[in-house]
Amino acid sequence: MHIDARTLDNNSLIEGDLCIIGTGAAGISMALEWIGSGRNVIMLEGGGFDVEARMQALYKGESLDRPYYPLHAARLHYFGGTTGHWAGYCSTFDPIDFEKRDWVPHSGWPITKAQMDPFYARANKLLELGPYEYGAEYFEKQDPEVKRLPLDGKVIYPKMWQFSPPTRMGTLYRDPILKAENVRLYTYAKVVEVVPNRDITAIEGLRVKTIEGREHQVRAKHYVMACGTIHNARLLLASNSRAPNGIGNQNDLVGRFFQEHFEIMAAQLSLEKPQPFRLYTIPAAGPVRARAELALTAEVQRKHKILNGTASLSPGVITGREQSRFATFSPDAVANVRSRKGKSQSQAVSGPLPPETSYILTTRQEQSPNPESRIVLGTEKDELGMPLANLRWKFTKLDKRSIRIFYELLGQEMGRAGLGRVQMMDWLLDKDDDSWPSILAAGWHHMGTARMHDDPKQGVVDANCKVHGLSNLFVAGDAVYTTSGAVNPTLTVVAVALRLSDHLKNKVLV
Numbered sequence: 001m002h003i004d005a006r007t008l009d010n011n012s013l014i015e016g017d018l019c020i021i022g023t024g025a026a027g028i029s030m031a032l033e034w035i036g037s038g039r040n041v042i043m044l045e046g047g048g049f050d051v052e053a054r055m056q057a058l059y060k061g062e063s064l065d066r067p068y069y070p071l072h073a074a075r076l077h078y079f080g081g082t083t084g085h086w087a088g089y090c091s092t093f094d095p096i097d098f099e100k101r102d103w104v105p106h107s108g109w110p111i112t113k114a115q116m117d118p119f120y121a122r123a124n125k126l127l128e129l130g131p132y133e134y135g136a137e138y139f140e141k142q143d144p145e146v147k148r149l150p151l152d153g154k155v156i157y158p159k160m161w162q163f164s165p166p167t168r169m170g171t172l173y174r175d176p177i178l179k180a181e182n183v184r185l186y187t188y189a190k191v192v193e194v195v196p197n198r199d200i201t202a203i204e205g206l207r208v209k210t211i212e213g214r215e216h217q218v219r220a221k222h223y224v225m226a227c228g229t230i231h232n233a234r235l236l237l238a239s240n241s242r243a244p245n246g247i248g249n250q251n252d253l254v255g256r257f258f259q260e261h262f263e264i265m266a267a268q269l270s271l272e273k274p275q276p277f278r279l280y281t282i283p284a285a286g287p288v289r290a291r292a293e294l295a296l297t298a299e300v301q302r303k304h305k306i307l308n309g310t311a312s313l314s315p316g317v318i319t320g321r322e323q324s325r326f327a328t329f330s331p332d333a334v335a336n337v338r339s340r341k342g343k344s345q346s347q348a349v350s351g352p353l354p355p356e357t358s359y360i361l362t363t364r365q366e367q368s369p370n371p372e373s374r375i376v377l378g379t380e381k382d383e384l385g386m387p388l389a390n391l392r393w394k395f396t397k398l399d400k401r402s403i404r405i406f407y408e409l410l411g412q413e414m415g416r417a418g419l420g421r422v423q424m425m426d427w428l429l430d431k432d433d434d435s436w437p438s439i440l441a442a443g444w445h446h447m448g449t450a451r452m453h454d455d456p457k458q459g460v461v462d463a464n465c466k467v468h469g470l471s472n473l474f475v476a477g478d479a480v481y482t483t484s485g486a487v488n489p490t491l492t493v494v495a496v497a498l499r500l501s502d503h504l505k506n507k508v509l510v
C-alpha cells in the first residue's frame, strides 16, 4: 500500500512492527523479504516517485578538503534511491577483504566471505545478474573467444565482474511493494530525528517531516536505517535532542572512516604484439554480461603489505590532456589541487601506438580506513531544518603506495612473460611523493560511516548490523562496511541487507 505523507493530518501517528527508513538498494532488498511475512512493515521514503530538484537540495553539502562530486548529485533522494542512476557493475569482495590485515589499520570485519556467500548468491538474483559465478574459468567456457592474458596467475589474476542491466530497483520492485498487504510505503516522509528513550537504550520513535511542513510520529518495535552512507551518518549525528553527540555515537565513531574507491588513470600498457585477451574487454551490453580486471592475488597483497585493487584495460594512449571526472561536475574544483612538486599531472606518451597493442590502465582501489576521513554536520540547515552533511575526505600514505606497487608488480609480470611493458604515469613515479594528481576521481561509492565491529569502541554496529548500546536500531547499506574492498559496493549492500533481514526474521522478530 502507498500513502503520500503530505496527505496525512498533521501529527499523525504511524505504527508497525518493523520500520525501514530509505528505499534504495538496501531498503528495497529488505522490504521484499518481508512481503507476506504477517508482520506490519512500514517503509519511509523522504522523496516521491520521481527525482525532484527540491528533494535533491536536501542532500546539499560541501567537500571541505578536496574536490569531490557535488554531494546533492552523488545520491538520489526518491523511491529506488541511487539505483535510479547507478551503472550496474558488480562483483564480490574477496576473502582477504574481510580479514584483519596487520598492515591495514582498522581492518577486519566480524564476518567472513564464506558467511556472506549465500547472501551474495541471493543478491545476484535481485540485481538481475547471471549465475553466482565469479571465476574466470566459467566465462572462458562460455565463449572460446573469451581468453585471459597468458600469465601464470601467481601474481596477477583476472578478477571477474558481472553487469546488472542495471536494475532500477524503484521501477522493478515498485509493484510488488505497493501490492503487498502487510507493507505500507510512505513517500515524502523524511525522517529528521531518531528519538531514543531517556536511558538511551532503545529507540522510542521517529520524527518525520514532509516538505510542506507537516510533522508525524512513527513507532515501531524495530527500526532499520537504510538512508545511504552519508545520510545514515547525518541522521544519527543530527538525532541529538537526548543524546548530545548523536545516536550510537558514544565513542565518537559515527561519520568517521568514510571510504571511496580511487578510480584513476595510472599507466600505459604496451604489448609486444596483439593478444587475444577478450576476457578484459567484453562490452558491458554484450551477451556475456561479465568482464575481468587485472588484480593482485591475496598472497602478493600480504607479501607487499598493500591494499586490494584492480586495473581495467581500455584501448588507447594517454595524451596528457586527461581530466578528473570531478572536473566534469565542478569545473573549478581541480584547479586547487596540484602535486607537491608542481609536476604536470599526466604525462604524454610519445608517438601514437597501434591500437591493438596499446591500452590505458585505470586503477580501482580500496581506501585504507581512516578515522579522519569523515562526514561532519555543518552549521547550515536544509529546508526541513536538518544540518547539512559535509565531507572531509582524507587519505593515507598506504593508499598511494599500494597503487604504485601494483603497477611495479604488473610491469615485472608483463616483462617476465614477454608480453610487453607498463609505463607508469609520472604522478606515481616518486615513492616519496604522497600528493595526488588533479586527474584523481572516485567511484561514486560511499562507505564506512557506521562501521561494523564487535567492539563498541571500534565500531558503530555489531556483526548483525545492530547499533551498539541500542536494542532495536539497525543500519543497512554500505555505511556498515569495515573496509571498502576493491569492487563496487552495491552487490555487497544487497547481500548485507538480506543477511540483516534473515537475522531479524530468525532471531529478533520471531
Ligand SMILES: Cc1cc2nc3c(=O)[nH]c(=O)nc-3n(C[C@H](O)[C@H](O)[C@H](O)COP(=O)(O)OP(=O)(O)OC[C@H]3O[C@@H](n4cnc5c(N)ncnc54)[C@H](O)[C@@H]3O)c2cc1C
Residues within 6 Å of the ligand: 021, 022, 023, 024, 025, 026, 027, 044, 045, 046, 047, 073, 074, 075, 076, 077, 078, 079, 080, 081, 082, 083, 085, 086, 087, 088, 089, 090, 189, 190, 191, 192, 226, 227, 228, 229, 231, 235, 443, 444, 445, 446, 476, 477, 478, 488, 489, 490, 491, 493
Ligand atoms: C553515478 C553512480 C554510479 C554508480 N554505479 C555503481 C555501479 O556500477 N556499481 C555499484 O555497485 N554501485 C554503483 N553506484 C553506487 C550505488 O548507487 C550505491 O552503492 C547504492 O545505491 C547504495 O544503496 P543504499 O540503499 O545504501 O543507498 P541509496 O540507494 O542512496 O538509498 C538511500 C535511500 O534513503 C532515502 N533517504 C535518505 N535519507 C532519508 C531520510 N532521512 N528519511 C527517509 N528516507 C531517506 C533516499 O531517498 C533513498 O531512497 C553508483 C552510484 C552513482 C551515484
